[in-house]
Amino acid sequence: MKIYNLFPRLAGSVENWEPHLKRAAEMGFDWIFVNPIQKTGRSGSLYSIADYFEINRDFLTPKSTLSPKEQVMAMVAQAKRQGLSMMIDLVINHCAVDSSLLKEHPDWFLREGNKVVNPFCVEADGTKVVWHDLAQFDHAHSTDQQGLLDFYVKLVRHLVSLGFRGFRCDAAYQIPNAVWTQLITRVRQEHPDTIFIAETLGCSPEQTKTTAAAGFDAIFNSAKWWDFSGDWLLDQYNLTRQVVPSVSFPESHDTERLFSESGGNPNAMKQRYLFTALFATGIMIPIGFEYGFRSRLDVVNTRPDQWELPHFDLTDFITRVNRIKDTYPVFQCDGPITRLEQSNPAVLLLHKRDQQGTSEALLILNKDPWNPQHIHVEDLYRHVSTPGTLHDVSLEWPMDYLPTPFQFDLAPGMGRILVTQDNLTVSAKTPVTSET
Secondary structure (H helix, E strand, C coil): CEEEEECHHHHCCHHHCHHHHHHHHHCCCCEEEECCCEEECCCCCCCCEEEEEEECHHHCCCCCCCCHHHHHHHHHHHHHHCCCEEEEEECCCEEECCCCHHHHCHHHECEECCEECCCEEECCCCCEEECCCEEEECCCCCCCHHHHHHHHHHHHHHHHHHCCCEEEECCHHHCCHHHHHHHHHHHHHHCCCCEEEECCCCCCHHHHHHHHCCCCCEEECCHHHCCCCCCHHHHHHHHHCCCCCEEECCCCCCCCCHHHHCCCCHHHHHHHHHHHHHHCCEEEEECCHHHCCCCCCCCCCCCHHHCCCCCCCCHHHHHHHHHHHHHCHHHCCCCCEEECCCCCCCEEEEEEECCCCCCEEEEEEECCCCCCEEEEECCHHHHCCCCCCEEECCCECCCCCCCCCEEEEECCCCEEEEEEHHHHHHCCCCCCCCEC
């Protein structure tokens, strides 16, 4: 899955989404992920949903002859014409504290005494952040667990009727596996091609592995935060990859913009996209990443008039990376990844193979987005086991012949992509071209 996150508060009315859908399709993405578009509570946060079956007016055209449902369905039809599938957030850990559900179904909610519990998180520095605009559902001890589950099934059926067939399951690890298993099973009885991806960031690898086993199609991994040096990302990846595939991202609507974090360095943007796209089965970027937007997306305050002028244009680079991902099977799975030793600590050398062991790749990455680095490897071929020739399919300055020993001066943040001969014969949806 190659996912483009169309953030609705920045995109505005659904009738204006077509240029963004077209751009995503042209870059090679096949899924559009949309954050919640339902009616919010008084806080205005997209994730504080007051009415799950009413569309937020911020995303509708008031004078349209189409009903709210028809406006959304027209947008989905536009996406489908572009070859895109639609995914939306499924927020069932909590709802808006001012939702009518609290009066209609008081036994659906977790309480401390007579007070409804507000969900919270603990930041890395130990700070407890409480969301006072949210009310937490009681999945474990509600006296009407069946009614609550039926409500979730009804909600998913409704979203499927609008044209969504994929769901990013918000705070999935905070909901019991039994709930997810029953929900996913019931939905797939009617809609077998429905996709569920668990949002498990912030929990332990063990929690992630447990949650993934509830029937999810994928999880999101933490590649965005890796410094290319520690062991923790590869340890997490190896713990979960045989249970469920994962989706990487260089930034998301929950993070700062990478362009700002990197000090406005396009090389860092290319470096991180190349790595995250080829590291795991799936890749996701939020709207504006391709243009180096600086302003962090805000679930309450972002507005369409905050659209930024491009600081640069990565659409061609992203298109070519996505084409590589489409062409070589080794980059379409969470296959085994091993970090290989080499002499320069500022360079990352990874070996990846597919789960059948028939396709292999070497990824060479300059960790330093500011300075060139040199790599020297005595024999690249001793790192691969597949018979055949290694081919350089890198985006910049591909080499027709890979000598032994191998030496290369990597530009700042540059990546080299080497694949075995088997990769070239197993699957080639689209020919890969390189520019010099």
